[in-house]
Amino acid sequence: MFKKILIANRGEIACRVIKTARKMGIKTVAVYSDADRNALHVRMADEAYHIGPSPANQSYIVIDKIMEAVKATGAEAVHPGYGFLSENSKFAQALAAAGVAFIGPPVGAIEKMGDKITSKKIAQEANVSTVLGHMGLIEDAEDAVKISNQVGYPVMIKASAGGGGKGMRIAWDDAGAREGFQSSKNEAANSFGDDRIFIEKFVTQPRHIEIQVLCDTHGNGIYLGERECSIQRRQQKVIEEAPSPFLDEATRKAMGEQSVALAQAVDYASAGTVEFIVDGDRNFYFLEMNTRLQVEHPVTELITGVDLVEQMIRVAYGEKLSMTQDDVTLTGWAMESRLYAEDPYRGFLPSIGRLTTYRPPSEVAAGPMVTNGKWQGDAAIGKHAVRNDTGVYDGGEISMYYDPMIAKLCTWAPTRAEAIEEMRHALDSFEVEGIGHNIPFLSAVYDHEKFMSGNMTTAFIEEEFPDGFDGVTLPDAALDRIGAAAVAMYRVCEIRRAQISGRMDNHEHVIGKDWTVTLSGRVLTAQVEADREGATVTIDGAAFRVEGNWTPGQSLAKLLVNGDPLVMKVALISAGFRVRYRGADLTVRVRTKRQAELAALMPEKLPPDTSKLLLCPMPGLIVKIDVNVGDEVHDGQILCTVEAMKMENNLRAEKKAIVTKINAVAGDSLAVDDVIMEFE
Template identity: 75%
Template sequence: MFKKILIANRGEIACRVIKTARKMGISTVAVYSDADRNALHVQMADEAVHIGPAPANQSYIVIDRIMEAIRATGAEAVHPGYGFLSENSKFAEALAAEGVAFIGPPVRAIEAMGDKITSKKLAAEAGVSTVPGYMGLISDADEAVKISGEIGYPVMIKASAGGGGKGMRIAWTDEEAREGFQSSKNEAASSFGDDRIFIEKFVTQPRHIEIQVLADSHGNTLYLHERECSIQRRNQKVVEEAPSPFLDIATRKAMGEQACALAAAVGYTSAGTVEFIVDGERNFYFLEMNTRLQVEHPVTELITGIDLVEQMIRVAAGEKLPFAQGDIQLNGWAVESRLYAEDPYRNFLPSIGRLSRYRPPVEEASETHAVRNDTGVYEGGEISMYYDPMIAKLCTWAPTRKDAIKDMSVALDRFEVEGIGHNLPFLSAVMEHPKFVSGDITTAFIAEEWPEGFEGVTLPDASIRRVAAAAAAMNRVAEIRRSRVSGRMDNHERKVGGDWVVSLQNQSLAVKVVADPTGSTVTFEDGASMRVKGQWTPGMRLAEMIIDDLPLVLKVEEKTSGFRLRTRGADLRVYVRTPRQAELAELMPEKLPPDTSRLLLCPMPGLVVKINVEEGEEIQEGQALCTIEAMKMENILRAERRGVVSKINAEPGASLSVDQVIMEFE
């Protein structure tokens, strides 16, 4: 077995590999760029080597820099994680030439399956059903438009070397095909150093289901069941689960056997993933094979009990898999939520900055449930604009899908993140959505359910009452504290009245709070009452309450006359006032936000890639105004209405902050 391995990656996946290596008694070497000097993976590893400036194309994907780190530390093997150099055959060749083991598949398999054009041709030759498309190289946008028309819209424009949603666009018209081709090409060149593009038919109403395969060099190729990855936004997976709520036993077996046959055909070893599109009739079509560890691998580990990173290391060391296909169990259900540094209220645009608060839920495991959080950040750390916006992968496991989802909802409520925009509210909204809960999902789920973007969660009346009862009881505790601090009376508790008006989500609820040694009873105006228990005290940022014997987890920020409370994706400004204060509050005028309708504001920190218009130019609704790049993704900003550009305040190459004015209109 290896004594020392180098992880040619960063963030949560580097930390993940280090954990398993440590368990196996293997020393680890981290590599880091200027931006990652204080990163968690650097702190966790036994050794760390600086490899260059912040941009990945000057550090993490520069093969020579990684090879220098290997030589300097004497690492015997390299785990590439995912992204960066994980599917780069030249990197695998360089390692082989140096006599260093690559913890991944052979070069031939990487070249055959890692290239999406080649892999589709090989899959077709092997008799695997594939989606119609054009697998040849496409030279320019005009050819892309011509091919798209021949295939028939809608089409998917994809980077041949792509992955993780990078370099992918869906086009429904010639104009979108032309624009999507250029954006995909630019993203592919920036993210992978390979700008080759191919086009295939976009299957409407599809489900994205993938098979995890694992193979050794002794002729054993197995599948570890499937993962459902249909909850996607901009072709980027957001929520995954294992197994799929859609597959039956026969389809699962057929997909698994095809995946193994394809892997065996190219001499595949190590862990890999064969992705399929599955239609409503459970017909499945080969999409691509990822010749690396997949981001969502934890849900497979949770339902099988197999540590995929450990098996990858053992296979690379020449060991035989210790189990056969019949030994692989499918135990319970696992759900993964990807926590991203993206602001859901700004159309999920990237957010950067310092994590002023980062408190994940406690990790635990038992026979009835498990909570796991794979992360690469810490409180006080920085989220950089140079890399993928993923902060963490929160996973829950339970014997049933219903319980795994319920546990995920509670875990998301317990996850405290402050200082940056993040998608925790959106993830909570997905967990509560009836379609997701029922398993009635496709890859169009997010686009269909939030067509105008995410604007927050509106809680149902029953939930509003539970939050109001909790807020009233918490306010009583806060009032007692204020009385004690002010010294208004020796018997301060008698100064706190029982009649209050709780205002939240456009509702005002009159309540009466009666406390006793074990909790409070909150009675509403209609006579209904709720029993509230909890250990919250002023200053605590998380309140774990029990309302009528059911749990309610609230993120708490104390405000004047009440709180800011967050739960189940809802962000609530809650006022708790005396009846007279509530009466006077009704008379206060509402403060209106400033008018920015004549300004184009930068929606995220990023770099200006292109300005599409000139001063004095008349523009039309939907017209592209400029392109901003952040976290390796290009974002085209469009005109909301007709107008005339009066002033342009930025130029290509400029680095902009959130809400910085890019241009002004007459």
């Protein structure tokens, strides 16, 4: 077995590979840019090697710099992770020329299947059903418009070397095709060093389902079930699960066998993923093959017990697969939530900065388990599992130069409903402060009726959140539970204050039993009776028994309300708490009756008027300014383009106006809410 491997990547996937290598007794080498000098993957590896400036196109995707690190450290093999150089055949060739093993597929397979255009042609030749499209390269924006009209709108404009939602745009008309072509081309060049673009028909109301394959260099190949990846935003996956709630066994078998056959047709060896679009009648169409490890591989590992990274390493070393298709058993259900550094309340724009708090829920190891290629059966199954793949830590920084992923939170349980419930509790317990993040949105999705039913398509977010995300309105029953918990907690705070002031001789008289709770526009009357084990809070005639060990200053309240768990993120504010729970962000005020009467008389504080300003919605780089002072702009017109975390974001006019002042030029780095331009 290899004695030392280098991971040509960063973040959570680098940490993930290091964990398996450590388990196998293999030493690891991390590479890092200026921005990643103090990154978690650098801390975890046995060695670390600096490869250059922060931008990926000056460090992580520069083959010569990675090869320099390989030579300097004496690594025998390289794992590329995903993204960056993972599907770059020139990189694999450079490693082969240096006598270093590539922990991935052969060069020929990468060239044939890693390229989206070539892979479609091969699939067509192999009689695999594919989505209609133009397989040639697109020369310019006008060529994109011409081809889009030939294919028929809507179309998907895609980077040939792309993945992870980068370099992908949906166009519904000629204007969208022009704009999408240029944005896709720019993103592809920045993310992959390859700006080739192609166009295919966009299938409306599809489901995105992919098959995990695993092949060795001895002609053996198996499939490890499927993953449902239909919950996407801007073609970037947000939630994945395994298995799919939509497939039946016959369709799963047909997709799996076809995927293995396609892989073996190009002499594939290693882990790979064949992606399909599946319609409402379970007809499936080949989309592309990712010749690398997928971001969402943990859900497959959780339902099969197979460590895919370990298998990749063993295949690269020349070993045969230790399992056959008959050994593969899908057990239970797994969910994966991608935690992104993006602000759902600002249109999911990237958010960077320091993680002032990063406390994920405790990991729980359970679920199926495979040893020496054999599934261990019911004896290896626990009640649930929680897994968090991450590349950050408390006090670390989220950089503007890379993908905004913070972590991949996964849960496993015997049934889909139980796996969803475990995920809800895990998200409730996940504390992230200092940056914007999408935990509230993820919580909202898991509570959505359509998601719970499994009846969703890739248009789920677009259809269910057409105006973006502005929080969740909780039902009255949930608000009553939160109100009761807030009263019990506030009473603890008041006792603490009374102890400090020396008023504890008769604290029940000092603190009182009658309170008014205001939250989410509701005013509740509450009475509290306390004992050593907890408190009984009566709200408008309904009794709630609240128990727990919460103390003032704790940011996570883990309570039982009438015997059922209630986990909330809380922060003390004047006369109450800021409470975050299941996608809702609430201000909960707990006051005496007289305090509530006086508070009702206070004037409402109005936010400042920013309607005549274009504010930078995220920290980022101004790529270009599309207007000049004196121009009249119209609703929807592009004003400028801001780049952050490898994604270009077009900022548009909200209404008709005249530009009176421009405060930025291309190349400027701006902070959140910096004024880009002014209007009249």
